[in-house]
Amino acid sequence: MKKIYLLSIAAALMFGATSCIQEFEPQNSSVTEKQASEAPGAYQNFVNAITSNISGKPMDSRKQPNDFGYTSFYLQWDVMGQDMVPINNNWFGTWYECGIGLAPIYLNCQYPWTFFFVQIKSCNTVLQLAGEEPADNMKEGAGIAHCMRALYYLNLAQMFAPTSYAANPEAPTVPITSEKVDLQGATTTPRAPYNEMMQFILSDLDAAETLLAGYSRPDKYHPDLSVVNGIRARAYLIMEDWANAEKYAKLAQSGYSPLTPAQYTDRDHGFNDANFGNSWMLACTFKSDDTAITYNDGDSSWGTWMICEFPTGSTGLGYYNAYGGANVIDRHLYETIPSTDCRKKCFIDFSLDDLSTKAEVVEALKAYSDVPENVYGTGLCQNTFGGLPMKFRSRNGNHINNQEGYCVDVPMMRVEEMMLIEAEAAGMQDQNRGIALLTAFAQNRDPNYVYGTHNEAYNNTSTPAFRNEVWWQRRVEFWGEGLATQDIKRLQKGIIRSYPGSNHKDGYRWNTQTPPDWMNLCIVQTETNYNSAIVNNPTPIAPTGNSPEYNW
Numbered sequence: 001m002k003k004i005y006l007l008s009i010a011a012a013l014m015f016g017a018t019s020c021i022q023e024f025e026p027q028n029s030s031v032t033e034k035q036a037s038e039a040p041g042a043y044q045n046f047v048n049a050i051t052s053n054i055s056g057k058p059m060d061s062r063k064q065p066n067d068f069g070y071t072s073f074y075l076q077w078d079v080m081g082q083d084m085v086p087i088n089n090n091w092f093g094t095w096y097e098c099g100i101g102l103a104p105i106y107l108n109c110q111y112p113w114t115f116f117f118v119q120i121k122s123c124n125t126v127l128q129l130a131g132e133e134p135a136d137n138m139k140e141g142a143g144i145a146h147c148m149r150a151l152y153y154l155n156l157a158q159m160f161a162p163t164s165y166a167a168n169p170e171a172p173t174v175p176i177t178s179e180k181v182d183l184q185g186a187t188t189t190p191r192a193p194y195n196e197m198m199q200f201i202l203s204d205l206d207a208a209e210t211l212l213a214g215y216s217r218p219d220k221y222h223p224d225l226s227v228v229n230g231i232r233a234r235a236y237l238i239m240e241d242w243a244n245a246e247k248y249a250k251l252a253q254s255g256y257s258p259l260t261p262a263q264y265t266d267r268d269h270g271f272n273d274a275n276f277g278n279s280w281m282l283a284c285t286f287k288s289d290d291t292a293i294t295y296n297d298g299d300s301s302w303g304t305w306m307i308c309e310f311p312t313g314s315t316g317l318g319y320y321n322a323y324g325g326a327n328v329i330d331r332h333l334y335e336t337i338p339s340t341d342c343r344k345k346c347f348i349d350f351s352l353d354d355l356s357t358k359a360e361v362v363e364a365l366k367a368y369s370d371v372p373e374n375v376y377g378t379g380l381c382q383n384t385f386g387g388l389p390m391k392f393r394s395r396n397g398n399h400i401n402n403q404e405g406y407c408v409d410v411p412m413m414r415v416e417e418m419m420l421i422e423a424e425a426a427g428m429q430d431q432n433r434g435i436a437l438l439t440a441f442a443q444n445r446d447p448n449y450v451y452g453t454h455n456e457a458y459n460n461t462s463t464p465a466f467r468n469e470v471w472w473q474r475r476v477e478f479w480g481e482g483l484a485t486q487d488i489k490r491l492q493k494g495i496i497r498s499y500p501g502s503n504h505k506d507g508y509r510w511n512t513q514t515p516p517d518w519m520n521l522c523i524v525q526t527e528t529n530y531n532s533a534i535v536n537n538p539t540p541i542a543p544t545g546n547s548p549e550y551n552w
Helices: 002-016 033-038 042-052 070-079 093-097 107-130 136-160 194-211 225-239 242-252 291-298 302-306 318-323 331-336 342-346 350-354 358-365 372-382 415-427 431-443 465-477 484-490 525-530
Strands: 084-088 280-285 325-329 409-414
Touching: 042 107, 042 136, 070 084, 070 093, 070 107, 070 302, 070 325, 070 409, 070 484, 084 093, 107 136, 107 525, 136 194, 136 225, 136 484, 194 225, 225 242, 225 280, 225 409, 225 415, 242 415, 280 415, 291 302, 302 318, 302 325, 318 325, 318 372, 325 331, 325 372, 331 350, 331 465, 350 358, 358 372, 409 415, 415 431, 415 465, 431 465, 465 484
Parallel strands: none
Antiparallel strands: 084 325, 280 409
């Protein structure tokens, strides 16, 4: 990992210590990490870097449209499965199609490895500066570093482990590089077994809990104790430690409340404002001066792929609206959502594709948008209306200027996730208790919900019907929020893309009995070149042709 460490040190200096660097006039016109750390205010600048660079700043200097930080991985993860379909001119197609770009020699493998280890390096820098016994004025920064490092490693473990924790606690994840690992040690660090990685994550969360005691965060872009408990709940869910998963998921909910149906479908603030309602626990944001927004009219940003209410017919208005690249919901999943469930309003009905005139379509689109003419143009650009998402809205209802409308918040953790973790964990100890919690949650979205409606086996009968029911709620509730692949691997599910009426792309309508190989990411070759202790995951091989249609 020597090369990654060198890159991440440079990135930490560039992104996190900008104001510090201005205090120096080095004779050789460069700044070492030591110099930056000794500058006035350096520590707080390094702490700020941990949360300020999560989204909005592409890692690749070419600023490609699928590279905009943490939230770009949501789309990579979600298209790997069955619930999100990347259509037309879509830069996330490689992850959907099991393309050659998933091999270790390609840039697509560089994205997650570099992004997450740069972020981890920022955390390690703060922890090195704080020391083992942080001074009072450094405790909160160290707590944030421990918390976010745990979150990043939890994501990495799920991306690179070739199976679930429950299936094999000894499965290899990624190397652990703490603040105590030097550059030489990083070149001989093997991939940590899943159980060792989870213990490291839990130890980080133990430290964060102590250091953040009494911390009052300035906004939801910074983690606090509720987020620490939320990450613990995620970790124990992966480990199938049901008692602790339930305990910490319940603790994490304190002070929050789920979105109401009206808030969930709000046309101005829907899924773009961390402070709308009291559901979001942690968020990242896109700012007007982020390179993801300023470069190429925002085409390298979240909004270009997830917001479809801007007018078409001119350049610079995103892949949805100008270039015909979209991410739509799987038709079968959509059709399983009852009409009484508020979340169905977040996706355009496939029946609109059967309407014959523009007037009919525009009139129908009024049920989804205040700018139906704009959405009509988007549908023409995509050659489909069915499945277009209306979940993620532009900032403050701005449908004209995407440089402003794309400056949105994106959730990283919501209380609804904690509610469903609590329900699943409780039900795995006492199914009746779990069903009661799940029913209470579901009836907040669909007042007519009755338990037992959504427990299809999905090509895998090994998971109890109760967990299938919870999984369906997670699939619908968190569509587009990056949990799809993690759940498929955690539950050891297959995927189903080939079925009568499927809207998946021809040639990629694959059905599998278990998680497909392309969900086990390869480590980029530059890393294995420098770290001799790493054994890589095999390069995935795409299936040939469509699978036989699955009958539900």
